[in-house]
Amino acid sequence: MTSYVVALEKDVRPNSIVRSMMGDTPLVIWRGSSGAIHVWLDCCPHRSVRLSAGRNMGDYLEGVYHGWRFDETGLVTLVPALQGRPSEDIRATVYSTALADGFVWASDDACTPAESAGEPCYPVHIAAPIDQVRQQVDTAVDHLTPWGTQETMVYPTGNPEQRRAELSAIRLRLEES
Amino acid sequence: MIQLHDYPLSGNCFKVRFLMDQLDLDYQSTLVDFYPGYEHKSPRFLKINPLGQLPVIEDNGQTIRDAQAILVYLATAYDTSGTWFPRDRQGEIYQWLAFADELTGSISAARLHDAMFYSLDVAKARARGTKLLRIVDEHLWFTEKDGHDWLVPLPHPTIADVACLPYIALAEEGGIDLAPYPSVARWMERFMRLEKFKPMPGMMPLEMPKETP
Missing domain, CATH: 1.20.1050.10 (Glutathione S-transferase Yfyf (Class Pi); Chain A, domain 2)
Known part of the structure; x- marks a missing residue:
């Protein structure tokens, strides 16, 4: 049972959409009018277009391709090409989510922040020196980028070669600082 | 009127159209068949821009090439607000x-x-x-x-x-x-979400809620 940091809570803003990943799974993250943050599979159940290409209208998320509307629970409430109410079987794939330490966490099981954390899949910026961050975020060193001495950035993993290059750059910066 | 040698799928041409729209300038687009015609490499176009690149504008007898140079030129010549190139x-x-x-x-x-x-x-x-x-x-x-x-x-x-x-x-x-x-x-x-923004192909075509994120 793995929970993932998928976004920074304050980055998920009204009328806007955030894209992220949970392992290999693409996510769409949005804040509804209720203030709640929703983490769904970034895939329309109709034609598999990215939901994140659509728009956040507050009360609903609207798909870009055929204008399907999804309410805050993930239920499809309007299909423009269909007369009458769409079936209640048609839903977005909704993930269990939780807020902790300023992060949005998600899991395809029950979400338990900080317990067996997966790799962050989202660049997270933290106002703390890298050593502190390393203790708080359970992640390998090469995902962390120091910014000055007081800030740290946690980036998603790239390919191994890129990671090694990043790691040596980070070491260099640490030696210089 | 400003003449723009233009191609709808060019991001560099988009920049020039966007700023001219923001500045409420009248302009006329001459479409260049960049792909598949490679008209920007034709002898006729190379006389206009020897680099064979888009965009190019012609204004008041001047011919200016390079998207960034054109942005500087337009903002300097026509931006009365002084905000685009302070x-x-x-x-x-x-x-x-x-x-x-x-x-x-x-x-x-x-x-x-x-x-x-x-x-x-x-x-x-x-x-x-x-x-x-x-x-x-x-x-x-x-x-x-x-x-x-x-x-x-x-x-x-x-x-x-x-x-x-x-x-x-x-x-x-x-x-x-x-x-x-x-x-x-x-x-x-x-x-x-800026006023007068017109998307080019490949950019989000939906009208967004006005509140900015």
Whole structure:
């Protein structure tokens, strides 16, 4: 049972959409009018277009391709090409989510922040020196980028070669600082 | 009236159209068959721009090539508000205009490879583009943290934003995923909600709620 940091809570803003990943799974993250943050599979159940290409209208998320509307629970409430109410079987794939330490966490099981954390899949910026961050975020060193001495950035993993290059750059910066 | 040698799928031409719209300038587009006609490499067009590149404008007897140079020219000649190229921020702005050239050499090159079958080292172009995106994302994140919305921290966009926006917005047409750059995504959303913004093909066509993220 793995929970993932998928976004920074304050980055998920009204009328806007955030894209992220949970392992290999693409996510769409949005804040509804209720203030709640929703983490769904970034895939329309109709034609598999990215939901994140659509728009956040507050009360609903609207798909870009055929204008399907999804309410805050993930239920499809309007299909423009269909007369009458769409079936209640048609839903977005909704993930269990939780807020902790300023992060949005998600899991395809029950979400338990900080317990067996997966790799962050989202660049997270933290106002703390890298050593502190390393203790708080359970992640390998090469995902962390120091910014000055007081800030740290946690980036998603790239390919191994890129990671090694990043790691040596980070070491260099640490030696210089 | 300003004549623009134009191509609808060119991000560099988008920059010029966008600024002329913002400045309420009258202009006439002459469409150049960039692909598949390669008209920009034809003898007729090489007389207009020996580099064989778009866009080019003709205004008051002058011929000006290079998207960034045209932005500087238009803002200097026609921006009565003085906000698009403010005199006291020109150093910062030139820095981003040069950065925009780097975007053309990397992200735009990857897009030419994918969409128009150009023969070039696409892995190298994508790697460079990814590096540039991370630089912009970090820059924008810290800019936002200080309460600013644009590349040059002012209460309004400048030609720095105009120059950098299109090839970043079109990155996925070059096989570069934009998902890892959330500050860039918010900046693009703000840009695309500006008055008189007209998307080019490949950019979000939906009208967005007016409140900016």
